[in-house]
Amino acid sequence: MRREIPLIITFVVGVAFVIQYFIPHSPFDRFEQLFSDWFFIIAACAIWLGALNLMKLSLIKIQKRRKDWQYAVVIVVSWLTMAIAGFAGGRDFQTPGTAFDWLYQYIYTPLSATMFAILAFFVASASYRAFRARNLQASLLLVAGFLVMMGRVLFDDILFGRLFENFQPLADVSNFIMNYPNMAGQRAIMIGIALGIVSTALRIILGIERSYLGGGD
Amino acid sequence: MHFDLGVWIGAFLTLGIISFLYKDNPWYKICEAIFVGISAGYWIASLFWQNLVSKLYDNLAPAIVALFHGQIQYNLLYLVAGILGIMMLLRLIPQIGWISRWPLALVVGATAGLQFINYLVSNGVKQIYNTIVPVFGPVSDAGGIPPVATTGEGIGNVIILIGTFTGLVYFFFSKEHKGLFGGAAKVGTWFLMITFGASFGYTVMSRMSLLIGRIDFLVNDWIRGTFG
Amino acid sequence: MGFWNTMLAVDRRWIFLLVFLSLLIPMFLGVTFKLSISPEVQTLYDTLEQLPNGSTVLMTFDYDPPSAPELQPMADAAVKYAFKRDFKLIIMGLWPQGPLQAEISVREAMKDPEIQARNLEYGVDYVNLGFQAGNEFVIQRMGTDFREAFPRDIRGTDYSEVPLLKNTKNFSNVDFVFNFSAGYPGTVEWVQIAVDRFGVKLGAGNTAVQAPLAYPYLGAGQLVGLLGGMRGGAEFERLTGFKAKATTFMLSQTFAHAIVIVFVILGNIAYFVTRKKEQ
């Protein structure tokens, strides 16, 4: 029973959500919106499971004085600070001038922007390793990447700018690669993904794929 | 000298994260711990106000009030969402934790249904549609399809056709990659490699932009802003 | 051949350091070079030039801080240009943080002595309507009445109380719309609703990732011009004569790309040299 009912739910809901696409008539036209709301509500409840887990593990770490336990203190304190600022702020918790907004602007934002920005370094180091003519396939990767990079910045202007007006051969090559061979590969990948998702979704709906539900107990 | 606390905190955190590139160190560990704590706190508060209050309470409360007046409103359906959310939380009680499979089954079922159709349309059918163009030759504009404008475009169209076709051959699972079929699959991998190289090269610029933004912050807002 | 062996297994932290320096150093250099102007940037500039002084221009800031390095320079230049031409400037945003980015541009422009001398007044010469949630539906509502979409400006003043907005009812009172966009909602939505339904004249600045999506509209005339990424910003800076961050940033980009390219070349040479030796 513990597995059968979920499988029935998956089947019925799955079929209903495929069909809703083709039925514009109410109530089917509301399904997608309704599900998105429901999902957000379920996720908002579930996040407490995660948060409690984070707190539990951090507190155990502090209590047992495990390695790096000091940083667990930082996690707990900053979590409590942000959460309290958020809950105390009421519905308008995000309006400029609140404590929550200040923490967001001056701590959250620089951290996430910098973490995002270190990608620039990793893009450089990854291309150094990957763009190497080991074999034909790797050479194609190298050549395409190389040519596209050349056309993206000012090499045209620096090399030819003083000689010719609006002469940008590198940019043209770069655009050609992007618009044609790149496009072709992207399409094959995307069509493949569509088929993969259709077939996986079908396996899920039919209950053939059920390992995400866990065991039979 | 002009001291701005927010800017100094920003600089401290920015440099702390960047220091990880040299090696793992206490400065980074502090920034990491702050980041995990602050962002987890941010999400729990936002989800509470934006989902539980704005989506659940605001929709459900008026519907329940109306119910007492004998009206049955569409928004009463949100009651089900509330129950499913509570079922999810029952995971905290091991004996009846299995009940959380119900909301999970609903989420996965709905996702399977929705993505089935959305991917079929936008990734499948639409991409096939876009690939269908005349490969060469002058075309009268009668049918409303774009005529082949230049030789470059004509060659490009042939490339797209070959690339998409052989790329699909590569993804075949139930046929061995040998002989003519294997050759086509090989050409397919060439196209995939060009695609990966090109998208990689194309993205370098936008990633550099992000770092430029941070360096600009350090140089102009922090150093120049503080020391004039 | 010790050098090439070292090169093959170079500590990636050297690459990190050089990338960092290549982005940092151009910020202190005053190098100039002749930048060729793309046709889509030129037509955008020409259209602006043809607007009579004192025209009403709507600028919509649909991006957030992560996209600022690409979009802020062009927004800065556009705001400065608008002020110098005495355009009546209406600012808004479909992204929550967009109008705040606009404030940065306005502050930046006010530092210009020539603009300072004009004594521009908030509410009379320019107004910031702030952010409104609702994505493309905001544009839709604006088609009937701006006030419906923005009952108050960012400072809380009633729409009808702002002198600049007295005679501005909807898009028919706006001469030009300039959109800075980093995704959804953005240029695509502005084209589909403001241009296609309400016939506004639209120019756009996009991030490099977004720009390819906007090109088809350029060909169809739904967009009068397009600034694509930092490069578009640099070209626009050159045309308007406000050489600033985009030009510098573009140089940083070029340096960084050059570093990556040099490393790729060295890595390949090292690979072949060492392999030959092994044979």
Add this chain to the structure above:
Amino acid sequence: MELLRSRIIIGITLLSMVLMFGSALAQDADKRDVLDSTAVRVGTFKKPVNLPIPAQLDVVEDSEGDAGSSITVSWLPSPDDGAGKNNVIEYQILRSESQDGEYVIVGSASRGMTQFQDATTTDGVTYFYYVRTISKDGGANSQISAGIQSSPQWFNTKDLDTFIIGLIICAAVIYFIYHAQKGKKFFLRQIAGLEAVDEAIGRATEMGRSILFIPGINDMDDVQTVAGITILGRVAKTIAEYDTKINMPVSRSIVMTTARETIKQAYVAAGRPDAYSDDMVHYLTDEQFGYVAAVDGIMVREKPATCFYLGAFFAESLIMAETGNSIGAIQIAGTAMPAQLPFFVAACDYTLIGEELFAASAYLSGEPKQLGSLKGQDVGKIIAMIVILGLCGLYTVASISDSVSLLDFADKIKGLFSAS
């Protein structure tokens, strides 16, 4: 047998073409019906001085295949549209609830356009429309339409073609699942990344290090995450048998509970339920970059021997893969995010590209039913390939021979793939 199977595939393909073509014709016939009976035809006024010649109302009808609340107004463009000193600026669409009541503007369309969808109607209310053609000198009105009401429909006829394509692919998948279940064996090619899974787990076991498993950063409302979790189920079985350590930090709480159930089940199946612990899966934060900052920390401190990245990834893909590379881990990645594939390909040892991610769980399960579904996917590919090749050829022939009828024919079939 081989022959029979290929015949079935060709049969399905041909059948699909016939069905799709048939549906195109059927839709066309529908349109003609509308024109002849239910739709309203109206004439024009005489041209006033200095004003543009007004556009002529063509069809005013309830919008097709929608949820109601919408009426489509279309017109024949004014002869002044696009040229001359009376050049049209735009068309305004006006509406009233009574024929000679007050008409208000419900929207406008720029010149060159011939259709407007008024999506602000109330079902069951009768409306009257006319179109005003605007030039710089003023506007000229078309005649007023007859009364029309909007209503919702029960089937979206515009998407009939998508429906049929979906049905064919489903039929093919189910057909092969059914046959596989009956004991039929299919050939399946090797996928390098999957061959390496056991070896990668073995290596971690030998080195006494842990395995890091990242199921992407999306929640369970993404099929990619579900695919990642099902692969986790198979991987966890081997891990349980080898008694290797697994560390699975996640960024979504629902994924956390699901992954725990899945791993637990794998340990039970391997006969070692005592070795399982809930702490194998732990939550960090929902924030994309906060999550990756912490995962990077885990990587450099724990130095896992093997990293799996299977699910939906965004910009954080390369941050993790580069850090994993720097600690010398074997990395196996798989995602259906086309934008992130290049980075995984560059930084990881093996990458499951798009469709391969979804096939992986079927491969690893080894269950005939699951493997059968892959064969069904291939039928979808055959259809895509035949359609692309056939229609490109048709268009090319049409364009070289400049044959309008051939072009019309090609357009008609192509139209089947113009899903809204």
